[in-house]
Amino acid sequence: MSGPGSSGVVVLGTGMHPWGKQGRPFAEYGLAAARAALADAGVAWTDIQYLVGADTIRNGYPGFVAGATYAQALGWTGARIASCYAACASGAQAVDLARTRILAGLCDLALVVGADSTPKGFFAPVGGDRPDDPDWLRFRLLGATNPAYFGLYARRRMALHGSTPYDFAAVKVKNARAGALNPMARYRKTVTTEEVLASPMVADPLRLMDICATSDGGAAVVLASESYARRHAGARGLVRLAAVSTVTPTFPNTVLELPNFATDSWAAAPPPERPFRAAIAYAAYEEAGLGPEDLSLAEVYDLSTALELDWTEDVGLCPPGEAEKLLRDGATALGGRIPVNPSGGLASFGEAIPAQAVAQLCELTDQLRGRAGPRQVQGARAGLAANQGLFGHGSAMVVTR
Amino acid sequence: MTYAIEGWFAVDADGVVLLGTRCAACGTVCFPPRRGSCPDPRCDGTDMEVTRLPRRGRVWSYTNAVYPPPAPYVAAQPYVPVTLAAVELDGAGIVVLGQVAGLTVDELEVGMELELTAGPLADGPLVWMWRRAPGAAS
Numbered sequence: 001m002s003g004p005g006s007s008g009v010v011v012l013g014t015g016m017h018p019w020g021k022q023g024r025p026f027a028e029y030g031l032a033a034a035r036a037a038l039a040d041a042g043v044a045w046t047d048i049q050y051l052v053g054a055d056t057i058r059n060g061y062p063g064f065v066a067g068a069t070y071a072q073a074l075g076w077t078g079a080r081i082a083s084c085y086a087a088c089a090s091g092a093q094a095v096d097l098a099r100t101r102i103l104a105g106l107c108d109l110a111l112v113v114g115a116d117s118t119p120k121g122f123f124a125p126v127g128g129d130r131p132d133d134p135d136w137l138r139f140r141l142l143g144a145t146n147p148a149y150f151g152l153y154a155r156r157r158m159a160l161h162g163s164t165p166y167d168f169a170a171v172k173v174k175n176a177r178a179g180a181l182n183p184m185a186r187y188r189k190t191v192t193t194e195e196v197l198a199s200p201m202v203a204d205p206l207r208l209m210d211i212c213a214t215s216d217g218g219a220a221v222v223l224a225s226e227s228y229a230r231r232h233a234g235a236r237g238l239v240r241l242a243a244v245s246t247v248t249p250t251f252p253n254t255v256l257e258l259p260n261f262a263t264d265s266w267a268a269a270p271p272p273e274r275p276f277r278a279a280i281a282y283a284a285y286e287e288a289g290l291g292p293e294d295l296s297l298a299e300v301y302d303l304s305t306a307l308e309l310d311w312t313e314d315v316g317l318c319p320p321g322e323a324e325k326l327l328r329d330g331a332t333a334l335g336g337r338i339p340v341n342p343s344g345g346l347a348s349f350g351e352a353i354p355a356q357a358v359a360q361l362c363e364l365t366d367q368l369r370g371r372a373g374p375r376q377v378q379g380a381r382a383g384l385a386a387n388q389g390l391f392g393h394g395s396a397m398v399v400t401r
Numbered sequence: 402m403t404y405a406i407e408g409w410f411a412v413d414a415d416g417v418v419l420l421g422t423r424c425a426a427c428g429t430v431c432f433p434p435r436r437g438s439c440p441d442p443r444c445d446g447t448d449m450e451v452t453r454l455p456r457r458g459r460v461w462s463y464t465n466a467v468y469p470p471p472a473p474y475v476a477a478q479p480y481v482p483v484t485l486a487a488v489e490l491d492g493a494g495i496v497v498l499g500q501v502a503g504l505t506v507d508e509l510e511v512g513m514e515l516e517l518t519a520g521p522l523a524d525g526p527l528v529w530m531w532r533r534a535p536g537a538a539s
Binding site: 121122124125129131136137138139140141142143144145147148151152153154155156159200201202203204205206251252254256260261262263264265266267268269 | 405406424427428429430431432433440441442443461462463464465466467468469470471472473474476483485487492493494495496497498499500506510511512522528
Protein backbone atom coordinates (compact mmCIF):
# COMPACT_ATOMS: atom_id res chain seq x y z
CA MET A 1 0.00 0.00 0.00
CA SER A 2 1.33 3.42 -0.88
CA GLY A 3 1.89 6.14 1.69
CA PRO A 4 -0.54 8.80 2.77
CA GLY A 5 0.49 11.62 0.41
CA SER A 6 -0.20 9.80 -2.84
CA SER A 7 -3.13 7.46 -2.48
CA GLY A 8 -4.65 5.81 0.46
CA VAL A 9 -7.65 7.14 2.27
CA VAL A 10 -10.73 8.84 0.85
CA VAL A 11 -13.44 10.78 2.66
CA LEU A 12 -16.43 8.95 1.21
CA GLY A 13 -19.20 10.67 3.13
CA THR A 14 -19.89 13.44 5.63
CA GLY A 15 -22.78 14.09 8.00
CA MET A 16 -23.63 16.54 10.74
CA HIS A 17 -26.34 17.27 13.27
CA PRO A 18 -26.99 21.02 13.49
CA TRP A 19 -25.07 22.81 16.27
CA GLY A 20 -27.14 24.46 18.99
CA LYS A 21 -28.16 24.10 22.60
CA GLN A 22 -30.92 21.58 22.14
CA GLY A 23 -30.23 19.85 25.46
CA ARG A 24 -30.55 16.30 24.10
CA PRO A 25 -28.19 13.40 24.97
CA PHE A 26 -24.96 13.57 22.96
CA ALA A 27 -25.52 10.12 21.48
CA GLU A 28 -28.59 11.38 19.61
CA TYR A 29 -26.48 13.98 17.82
CA GLY A 30 -23.81 11.44 17.04
CA LEU A 31 -26.32 8.93 15.75
CA ALA A 32 -27.96 11.53 13.48
CA ALA A 33 -24.56 12.58 12.12
CA ALA A 34 -23.50 8.96 11.60
CA ARG A 35 -26.66 8.12 9.68
CA ALA A 36 -26.22 11.21 7.53
CA ALA A 37 -22.60 10.29 6.76
CA LEU A 38 -23.51 6.70 5.88
CA ALA A 39 -26.30 7.90 3.58
CA ASP A 40 -23.97 10.41 1.96
CA ALA A 41 -21.35 7.71 1.39
CA GLY A 42 -23.99 5.35 0.05
CA VAL A 43 -22.92 2.54 2.37
CA ALA A 44 -24.80 0.58 5.01
CA TRP A 45 -23.84 0.57 8.68
CA THR A 46 -23.58 -3.19 8.40
CA ASP A 47 -20.73 -2.71 5.90
CA ILE A 48 -18.64 -0.62 8.31
CA GLN A 49 -15.69 -2.61 9.64
CA TYR A 50 -14.34 -0.12 12.15
CA LEU A 51 -15.97 2.67 14.14
CA VAL A 52 -14.06 5.28 16.12
CA GLY A 53 -15.84 7.55 18.60
CA ALA A 54 -14.32 10.79 19.84
CA ASP A 55 -15.07 10.92 23.56
CA THR A 56 -16.92 13.53 25.58
CA ILE A 57 -15.94 13.87 29.25
CA ARG A 58 -19.02 15.68 30.53
CA ASN A 59 -21.64 13.05 29.74
CA GLY A 60 -20.87 10.16 32.05
CA TYR A 61 -19.65 6.67 31.16
CA PRO A 62 -21.23 6.54 27.66
CA GLY A 63 -19.14 9.59 26.77
CA PHE A 64 -15.87 7.84 27.72
CA VAL A 65 -16.72 4.85 25.52
CA ALA A 66 -18.12 6.83 22.62
CA GLY A 67 -17.20 4.16 20.05
CA ALA A 68 -19.30 1.57 21.83
CA THR A 69 -22.09 4.07 22.48
CA TYR A 70 -22.47 4.82 18.77
CA ALA A 71 -22.04 1.17 17.74
CA GLN A 72 -24.82 0.15 20.08
CA ALA A 73 -27.02 3.06 18.98
CA LEU A 74 -26.60 1.99 15.36
CA GLY A 75 -27.12 -1.66 16.34
CA TRP A 76 -24.40 -4.17 17.25
CA THR A 77 -22.84 -5.63 14.13
CA GLY A 78 -19.66 -7.03 15.60
CA ALA A 79 -17.64 -4.21 14.05
CA ARG A 80 -14.36 -3.34 15.74
CA ILE A 81 -14.34 -0.05 17.61
CA ALA A 82 -12.12 2.44 19.40
CA SER A 83 -12.76 5.47 21.59
CA CYS A 84 -10.31 8.28 22.17
CA TYR A 85 -10.03 11.60 23.93
CA ALA A 86 -7.66 14.48 23.14
CA ALA A 87 -9.73 17.54 24.16
CA CYS A 88 -10.45 19.69 21.09
CA ALA A 89 -8.18 17.41 19.04
CA SER A 90 -10.27 14.30 19.82
CA GLY A 91 -11.86 14.30 16.37
CA ALA A 92 -8.49 14.43 14.61
CA GLN A 93 -7.18 11.54 16.69
CA ALA A 94 -10.32 9.55 15.91
CA VAL A 95 -9.84 10.25 12.19
CA ASP A 96 -6.18 9.30 12.50
CA LEU A 97 -6.99 5.96 14.16
CA ALA A 98 -9.43 5.11 11.38
CA ARG A 99 -7.20 6.16 8.50
CA THR A 100 -4.19 4.38 10.00
CA ARG A 101 -6.14 1.13 10.19
CA ILE A 102 -7.16 1.59 6.56
CA LEU A 103 -3.58 2.40 5.52
CA ALA A 104 -2.39 -0.69 7.35
CA GLY A 105 -4.70 -2.76 5.18
CA LEU A 106 -6.68 -3.98 8.18
CA CYS A 107 -9.98 -2.59 6.89
CA ASP A 108 -11.49 -0.79 3.91
CA LEU A 109 -14.36 1.11 5.45
CA ALA A 110 -14.51 3.06 8.70
CA LEU A 111 -16.89 5.45 10.42
CA VAL A 112 -15.71 8.28 12.70
CA VAL A 113 -18.20 10.04 14.98
CA GLY A 114 -17.90 12.93 17.44
CA ALA A 115 -20.71 14.60 19.38
CA ASP A 116 -21.21 16.60 22.54
CA SER A 117 -23.91 17.96 24.79
CA THR A 118 -22.67 20.88 26.88
CA PRO A 119 -23.84 22.70 29.99
CA LYS A 120 -24.48 26.45 29.95
CA GLY A 121 -21.72 28.91 30.76
CA PHE A 122 -17.94 28.54 31.12
CA PHE A 123 -16.43 25.11 30.78
CA ALA A 124 -15.58 24.06 34.34
CA PRO A 125 -13.30 21.19 35.31
CA VAL A 126 -14.76 17.75 35.89
CA GLY A 127 -16.18 17.61 39.46
CA GLY A 128 -14.51 16.52 42.69
CA ASP A 129 -11.44 17.73 44.59
CA ARG A 130 -8.41 16.94 42.44
CA PRO A 131 -5.37 18.98 43.54
CA ASP A 132 -3.09 16.90 41.28
CA ASP A 133 -5.00 17.96 38.16
CA PRO A 134 -3.73 21.23 36.64
CA ASP A 135 -7.10 21.73 34.96
CA TRP A 136 -8.80 21.69 38.38
CA LEU A 137 -6.05 23.75 40.01
CA ARG A 138 -6.09 26.60 37.49
CA PHE A 139 -9.72 27.23 38.41
CA ARG A 140 -9.18 26.72 42.14
CA LEU A 141 -6.05 28.86 42.53
CA LEU A 142 -6.43 31.50 39.83
CA GLY A 143 -9.98 31.47 38.48
CA ALA A 144 -8.34 31.05 35.07
CA THR A 145 -11.13 30.03 32.67
CA ASN A 146 -10.54 29.16 29.01
CA PRO A 147 -11.42 32.74 27.92
CA ALA A 148 -8.73 34.03 30.30
CA TYR A 149 -6.08 32.28 28.20
CA PHE A 150 -7.71 33.59 25.01
CA GLY A 151 -7.56 37.07 26.56
CA LEU A 152 -3.84 36.67 27.29
CA TYR A 153 -3.14 35.69 23.67
CA ALA A 154 -5.25 38.58 22.36
CA ARG A 155 -3.51 41.19 24.54
CA ARG A 156 -0.13 39.77 23.61
CA ARG A 157 -1.07 40.09 19.93
CA MET A 158 -2.09 43.72 20.45
CA ALA A 159 1.27 44.46 22.09
CA LEU A 160 3.35 42.62 19.46
CA HIS A 161 1.48 43.52 16.28
CA GLY A 162 -0.65 46.56 17.07
CA SER A 163 -3.93 44.68 16.58
CA THR A 164 -7.03 46.49 17.78
CA PRO A 165 -10.45 45.47 19.07
CA TYR A 166 -11.77 46.64 15.68
CA ASP A 167 -9.65 44.00 13.96
CA PHE A 168 -10.98 41.33 16.33
CA ALA A 169 -14.56 42.49 15.69
CA ALA A 170 -13.95 42.32 11.94
CA VAL A 171 -13.14 38.59 12.28
CA LYS A 172 -16.52 38.02 13.92
CA VAL A 173 -18.28 40.04 11.22
CA LYS A 174 -16.58 37.96 8.52
CA ASN A 175 -17.31 34.62 10.17
CA ALA A 176 -20.92 35.51 11.00
CA ARG A 177 -21.47 36.37 7.35
CA ALA A 178 -20.30 32.86 6.36
CA GLY A 179 -22.17 31.18 9.21
CA ALA A 180 -25.39 32.87 8.17
CA LEU A 181 -25.15 30.76 5.00
CA ASN A 182 -24.51 27.47 6.81
CA PRO A 183 -27.59 25.44 7.85
CA MET A 184 -25.47 23.47 10.36
CA ALA A 185 -24.31 26.58 12.25
CA ARG A 186 -25.84 27.59 15.59
CA TYR A 187 -25.62 31.35 15.01
CA ARG A 188 -26.99 32.36 11.64
CA LYS A 189 -27.31 36.14 11.91
CA THR A 190 -24.88 38.60 10.43
CA VAL A 191 -23.42 41.07 12.93
CA THR A 192 -21.84 44.52 12.74
CA THR A 193 -18.54 45.73 14.16
CA GLU A 194 -20.53 48.04 16.44
CA GLU A 195 -22.53 45.12 17.84
CA VAL A 196 -19.35 43.19 18.65
CA LEU A 197 -17.75 46.22 20.30
CA ALA A 198 -20.93 46.85 22.33
CA SER A 199 -21.12 43.28 23.65
CA PRO A 200 -20.08 42.79 27.30
CA MET A 201 -16.38 42.49 28.15
CA VAL A 202 -15.59 38.95 29.35
CA ALA A 203 -11.78 38.56 29.41
CA ASP A 204 -10.18 41.89 28.53
CA PRO A 205 -9.65 42.70 25.65
CA LEU A 206 -12.16 40.08 24.47
CA ARG A 207 -15.90 40.65 24.54
CA LEU A 208 -18.72 38.15 24.52
CA MET A 209 -18.97 38.17 20.73
CA ASP A 210 -15.20 37.66 20.37
CA ILE A 211 -15.36 34.35 22.24
CA CYS A 212 -16.83 31.11 20.98
CA ALA A 213 -19.76 29.62 22.84
CA THR A 214 -20.07 26.04 24.11
CA SER A 215 -22.49 24.10 21.94
CA ASP A 216 -24.23 20.82 21.31
CA GLY A 217 -23.52 19.20 17.98
CA GLY A 218 -22.45 16.09 16.13
CA ALA A 219 -20.33 15.29 13.07
CA ALA A 220 -19.31 12.10 11.30
CA VAL A 221 -17.29 10.96 8.31
CA VAL A 222 -17.03 7.70 6.43
CA LEU A 223 -13.44 6.93 5.43
CA ALA A 224 -12.56 4.33 2.82
CA SER A 225 -9.49 2.88 1.19
CA GLU A 226 -8.96 4.36 -2.23
CA SER A 227 -9.47 0.99 -3.90
CA TYR A 228 -12.81 0.52 -2.14
CA ALA A 229 -13.83 4.06 -3.05
CA ARG A 230 -12.99 3.52 -6.71
CA ARG A 231 -15.01 0.31 -6.86
CA HIS A 232 -17.87 1.88 -4.94
CA ALA A 233 -18.06 5.42 -6.22
CA GLY A 234 -16.19 5.25 -9.50
CA ALA A 235 -13.88 8.07 -10.42
CA ARG A 236 -16.22 10.89 -9.34
CA GLY A 237 -14.08 13.54 -7.64
CA LEU A 238 -12.64 11.53 -4.77
CA VAL A 239 -11.58 13.68 -1.82
CA ARG A 240 -8.35 12.34 -0.37
CA LEU A 241 -7.36 12.64 3.25
CA ALA A 242 -3.77 13.57 2.45
CA ALA A 243 -2.50 14.22 5.99
CA VAL A 244 -3.44 14.05 9.65
CA SER A 245 -1.12 15.77 12.11
CA THR A 246 -1.50 14.88 15.78
CA VAL A 247 1.89 16.26 16.85
CA THR A 248 2.73 17.41 20.36
CA PRO A 249 4.88 20.38 21.47
CA THR A 250 8.67 20.28 21.37
CA PHE A 251 10.54 21.30 24.53
CA PRO A 252 10.81 24.10 25.44
CA ASN A 253 7.33 25.34 24.59
CA THR A 254 7.53 29.09 25.15
CA VAL A 255 3.79 29.79 24.85
CA LEU A 256 1.60 29.59 27.95
CA GLU A 257 -0.81 26.79 27.02
CA LEU A 258 -4.13 25.79 28.55
CA PRO A 259 -4.36 24.60 31.31
CA ASN A 260 -0.78 25.30 32.43
CA PHE A 261 0.50 27.68 35.10
CA ALA A 262 3.77 28.37 33.30
CA THR A 263 5.69 27.87 30.09
CA ASP A 264 8.70 25.61 29.80
CA SER A 265 11.95 27.45 30.55
CA TRP A 266 14.06 28.36 27.54
CA ALA A 267 17.03 29.49 29.68
CA ALA A 268 18.98 26.21 29.36
CA ALA A 269 17.70 24.92 26.00
CA PRO A 270 16.93 26.88 22.82
CA PRO A 271 13.28 27.08 21.69
CA PRO A 272 12.31 24.91 18.70
CA GLU A 273 12.45 26.30 15.18
CA ARG A 274 8.63 26.52 15.02
CA PRO A 275 6.25 27.36 17.86
CA PHE A 276 3.70 24.63 18.59
CA ARG A 277 0.76 25.93 16.55
CA ALA A 278 2.97 26.43 13.49
CA ALA A 279 4.46 22.97 13.98
CA ILE A 280 0.99 21.38 13.95
CA ALA A 281 0.26 22.74 10.47
CA TYR A 282 3.80 22.20 9.20
CA ALA A 283 3.65 18.48 9.97
CA ALA A 284 0.42 18.22 7.96
CA TYR A 285 1.90 20.10 4.99
CA GLU A 286 4.97 17.90 5.04
CA GLU A 287 2.91 14.72 5.08
CA ALA A 288 0.62 15.96 2.28
CA GLY A 289 3.51 17.20 0.18
CA LEU A 290 2.12 20.68 -0.29
CA GLY A 291 2.32 24.09 1.35
CA PRO A 292 0.11 26.98 2.37
CA GLU A 293 0.40 28.48 -1.13
CA ASP A 294 -1.44 25.43 -2.50
CA LEU A 295 -4.53 25.82 -0.31
CA SER A 296 -7.93 26.87 -1.59
CA LEU A 297 -9.32 27.36 1.92
CA ALA A 298 -8.51 26.82 5.60
CA GLU A 299 -10.56 26.03 8.67
CA VAL A 300 -8.73 27.21 11.79
CA TYR A 301 -9.70 27.07 15.46
CA ASP A 302 -11.18 30.49 16.24
CA LEU A 303 -11.80 29.95 19.94
CA SER A 304 -11.59 33.74 19.89
CA THR A 305 -11.59 36.25 17.06
CA ALA A 306 -8.00 37.21 17.93
CA LEU A 307 -6.89 33.59 17.81
CA GLU A 308 -8.07 33.27 14.21
CA LEU A 309 -5.53 35.97 13.34
CA ASP A 310 -2.79 34.04 15.17
CA TRP A 311 -3.72 30.83 13.37
CA THR A 312 -3.82 32.56 9.98
CA GLU A 313 -0.14 33.30 10.48
CA ASP A 314 0.72 30.02 12.21
CA VAL A 315 -0.57 27.95 9.27
CA GLY A 316 1.57 30.09 6.95
CA LEU A 317 -1.03 32.09 5.04
CA CYS A 318 0.98 35.25 5.78
CA PRO A 319 4.00 36.29 7.84
CA PRO A 320 3.54 37.09 11.56
CA GLY A 321 1.76 40.39 12.10
CA GLU A 322 0.11 40.51 8.70
CA ALA A 323 -3.15 38.65 9.32
CA GLU A 324 -5.02 41.92 9.87
CA LYS A 325 -3.97 43.07 6.43
CA LEU A 326 -5.30 39.87 4.82
CA LEU A 327 -8.52 40.35 6.76
CA ARG A 328 -8.91 44.02 5.79
CA ASP A 329 -8.20 43.21 2.14
CA GLY A 330 -10.98 40.63 2.19
CA ALA A 331 -8.56 37.83 1.28
CA THR A 332 -9.77 35.57 4.11
CA ALA A 333 -13.50 36.22 3.49
CA LEU A 334 -15.76 34.16 1.25
CA GLY A 335 -14.91 35.21 -2.29
CA GLY A 336 -11.40 36.21 -1.22
CA ARG A 337 -8.09 34.70 -2.30
CA ILE A 338 -7.86 32.25 0.61
CA PRO A 339 -11.09 32.00 2.64
CA VAL A 340 -10.49 31.23 6.31
CA ASN A 341 -13.35 29.53 8.16
CA PRO A 342 -15.79 29.48 5.24
CA SER A 343 -18.01 27.30 7.48
CA GLY A 344 -18.48 30.29 9.77
CA GLY A 345 -15.98 28.83 12.24
CA LEU A 346 -16.43 28.47 15.96
CA ALA A 347 -17.79 32.03 15.90
CA SER A 348 -20.91 30.63 14.21
CA PHE A 349 -20.91 27.10 15.63
CA GLY A 350 -19.69 27.36 19.21
CA GLU A 351 -17.58 24.50 20.44
CA ALA A 352 -18.84 20.91 20.63
CA ILE A 353 -15.45 19.54 21.61
CA PRO A 354 -15.25 15.98 20.22
CA ALA A 355 -17.25 16.93 17.13
CA GLN A 356 -15.28 19.99 16.16
CA ALA A 357 -12.32 18.57 14.25
CA VAL A 358 -14.65 16.13 12.48
CA ALA A 359 -16.86 19.08 11.53
CA GLN A 360 -13.80 20.84 10.11
CA LEU A 361 -13.17 17.79 7.93
CA CYS A 362 -16.83 17.79 6.82
CA GLU A 363 -16.49 21.40 5.69
CA LEU A 364 -13.25 20.78 3.79
CA THR A 365 -14.73 17.74 2.09
CA ASP A 366 -17.99 19.45 1.14
CA GLN A 367 -16.01 22.37 -0.29
CA LEU A 368 -13.80 20.08 -2.37
CA ARG A 369 -16.85 18.22 -3.62
CA GLY A 370 -18.30 21.54 -4.76
CA ARG A 371 -21.48 21.24 -2.74
CA ALA A 372 -21.08 24.00 -0.15
CA GLY A 373 -23.90 26.01 -1.71
CA PRO A 374 -23.68 29.76 -1.17
CA ARG A 375 -20.44 29.24 0.79
CA GLN A 376 -18.74 27.46 -2.07
CA VAL A 377 -15.08 28.33 -2.62
CA GLN A 378 -14.80 28.22 -6.39
CA GLY A 379 -12.55 25.49 -7.74
CA ALA A 380 -11.49 24.29 -4.28
CA ARG A 381 -8.76 21.68 -4.67
CA ALA A 382 -6.92 21.61 -1.33
CA GLY A 383 -7.93 22.49 2.20
CA LEU A 384 -6.34 22.58 5.65
CA ALA A 385 -8.05 22.25 9.02
CA ALA A 386 -6.03 23.22 12.10
CA ASN A 387 -6.90 22.92 15.74
CA GLN A 388 -5.29 22.42 19.14
CA GLY A 389 -6.50 20.58 22.21
CA LEU A 390 -5.43 21.48 25.72
CA PHE A 391 -2.69 19.36 27.35
CA GLY A 392 -0.56 19.53 24.18
CA HIS A 393 -2.72 18.01 21.44
CA GLY A 394 -2.07 19.07 17.87
CA SER A 395 -4.74 18.58 15.23
CA ALA A 396 -4.41 19.32 11.54
CA MET A 397 -5.74 17.64 8.43
CA VAL A 398 -5.18 18.23 4.74
CA VAL A 399 -7.61 17.10 2.04
CA THR A 400 -6.97 17.25 -1.70
CA ARG A 401 -8.65 16.24 -4.91
CA MET B 402 -1.92 31.18 57.33
CA THR B 403 -2.95 28.25 55.21
CA TYR B 404 -1.52 28.01 51.72
CA ALA B 405 -3.93 27.19 48.91
CA ILE B 406 -1.29 24.77 47.64
CA GLU B 407 1.73 23.30 49.42
CA GLY B 408 5.22 23.55 48.00
CA TRP B 409 4.58 25.96 45.14
CA PHE B 410 5.52 29.16 47.00
CA ALA B 411 6.92 30.28 50.33
CA VAL B 412 6.57 33.34 52.51
CA ASP B 413 9.66 34.13 54.59
CA ALA B 414 12.04 36.91 55.55
CA ASP B 415 12.82 37.64 51.90
CA GLY B 416 9.15 38.06 51.03
CA VAL B 417 7.16 35.75 48.77
CA VAL B 418 8.99 33.41 46.42
CA LEU B 419 7.83 30.84 43.90
CA LEU B 420 9.35 27.41 44.46
CA GLY B 421 10.32 25.66 41.28
CA THR B 422 12.70 22.83 40.55
CA ARG B 423 16.09 22.89 38.87
CA CYS B 424 17.50 19.85 37.11
CA ALA B 425 20.82 19.00 38.80
CA ALA B 426 22.18 17.73 35.46
CA CYS B 427 21.32 20.49 32.98
CA GLY B 428 20.03 23.41 35.06
CA THR B 429 16.58 23.60 33.46
CA VAL B 430 14.12 25.23 35.83
CA CYS B 431 10.48 24.32 36.06
CA PHE B 432 7.31 25.63 37.65
CA PRO B 433 5.28 24.16 39.25
CA PRO B 434 7.84 21.93 40.98
CA ARG B 435 8.45 18.68 39.14
CA ARG B 436 9.59 15.27 40.35
CA GLY B 437 11.08 12.28 38.61
CA SER B 438 12.67 13.55 35.40
CA CYS B 439 13.92 16.61 33.61
CA PRO B 440 11.36 18.14 31.23
CA ASP B 441 14.04 18.37 28.53
CA PRO B 442 13.82 15.06 26.61
CA ARG B 443 17.53 15.32 25.70
CA CYS B 444 18.53 15.30 29.38
CA ASP B 445 18.70 12.13 31.48
CA GLY B 446 18.55 14.03 34.76
CA THR B 447 16.29 12.67 37.48
CA ASP B 448 17.41 14.85 40.38
CA MET B 449 15.06 17.85 40.53
CA GLU B 450 16.21 20.25 43.25
CA VAL B 451 13.79 22.73 44.77
CA THR B 452 14.84 26.24 43.77
CA ARG B 453 13.63 29.75 44.53
CA LEU B 454 12.60 31.49 41.32
CA PRO B 455 13.35 35.17 40.59
CA ARG B 456 10.83 37.38 42.40
CA ARG B 457 10.57 39.96 39.63
CA GLY B 458 9.69 39.87 35.99
CA ARG B 459 7.96 41.64 33.12
CA VAL B 460 4.39 41.27 31.96
CA TRP B 461 4.14 38.88 28.97
CA SER B 462 0.42 39.47 28.81
CA TYR B 463 -2.60 40.12 31.05
CA THR B 464 -6.36 39.83 31.15
CA ASN B 465 -9.20 39.69 33.66
CA ALA B 466 -12.29 37.71 34.56
CA VAL B 467 -15.19 40.14 34.38
CA TYR B 468 -17.64 37.40 35.42
CA PRO B 469 -17.09 35.12 38.43
CA PRO B 470 -15.15 31.99 37.40
CA PRO B 471 -16.94 28.69 38.10
CA ALA B 472 -16.17 26.30 40.99
CA PRO B 473 -13.77 25.17 42.31
CA TYR B 474 -12.91 28.89 42.28
CA VAL B 475 -14.56 30.61 45.24
CA ALA B 476 -15.63 34.07 44.10
CA ALA B 477 -15.77 36.99 46.53
CA GLN B 478 -19.21 38.42 47.36
CA PRO B 479 -19.71 40.96 45.95
CA TYR B 480 -17.52 39.85 43.07
CA VAL B 481 -14.62 42.05 42.00
CA PRO B 482 -13.08 41.11 38.61
CA VAL B 483 -9.95 39.02 39.01
CA THR B 484 -6.93 40.44 37.17
CA LEU B 485 -4.49 37.88 35.77
CA ALA B 486 -0.95 38.44 34.51
CA ALA B 487 1.53 36.10 32.81
CA VAL B 488 4.97 37.31 33.86
CA GLU B 489 8.33 36.45 32.30
CA LEU B 490 10.65 35.97 35.27
CA ASP B 491 13.96 37.86 35.14
CA GLY B 492 16.69 35.64 33.72
CA ALA B 493 14.73 32.38 34.08
CA GLY B 494 13.22 32.18 30.57
CA ILE B 495 9.88 31.14 32.00
CA VAL B 496 6.45 32.78 32.07
CA VAL B 497 4.31 32.23 35.18
CA LEU B 498 0.60 33.02 35.48
CA GLY B 499 -0.88 34.55 38.61
CA GLN B 500 -3.58 36.82 39.94
CA VAL B 501 -2.62 40.47 40.25
CA ALA B 502 -3.14 42.28 43.55
CA GLY B 503 -4.08 45.94 43.54
CA LEU B 504 -4.03 46.58 39.79
CA THR B 505 -6.76 46.49 37.16
CA VAL B 506 -6.22 45.77 33.47
CA ASP B 507 -6.31 49.51 32.83
CA GLU B 508 -3.17 49.92 34.95
CA LEU B 509 -1.21 47.08 33.32
CA GLU B 510 0.95 47.05 30.20
CA VAL B 511 2.91 44.34 28.41
CA GLY B 512 6.55 44.76 29.49
CA MET B 513 5.71 46.37 32.84
CA GLU B 514 7.73 45.18 35.83
CA LEU B 515 5.90 43.24 38.55
CA GLU B 516 7.03 41.38 41.65
CA LEU B 517 5.71 38.48 43.62
CA THR B 518 3.46 38.82 46.63
CA ALA B 519 0.74 36.69 48.16
CA GLY B 520 -2.87 37.29 48.96
CA PRO B 521 -5.89 35.40 50.22
CA LEU B 522 -8.47 33.67 48.06
CA ALA B 523 -12.06 34.59 48.97
CA ASP B 524 -12.35 31.53 51.25
CA GLY B 525 -9.12 32.29 53.10
CA PRO B 526 -6.04 30.34 51.92
CA LEU B 527 -3.06 32.23 50.51
CA VAL B 528 -1.99 32.07 46.90
CA TRP B 529 0.91 33.74 45.08
CA MET B 530 0.00 36.97 43.31
CA TRP B 531 1.75 39.66 41.28
CA ARG B 532 1.88 43.31 42.29
CA ARG B 533 3.48 46.50 41.05
CA ALA B 534 7.26 46.31 41.64
CA PRO B 535 8.39 49.03 44.02
CA GLY B 536 10.71 51.49 42.32
CA ALA B 537 9.82 50.26 38.82
CA ALA B 538 8.62 52.66 36.16
CA SER B 539 4.98 51.85 35.44
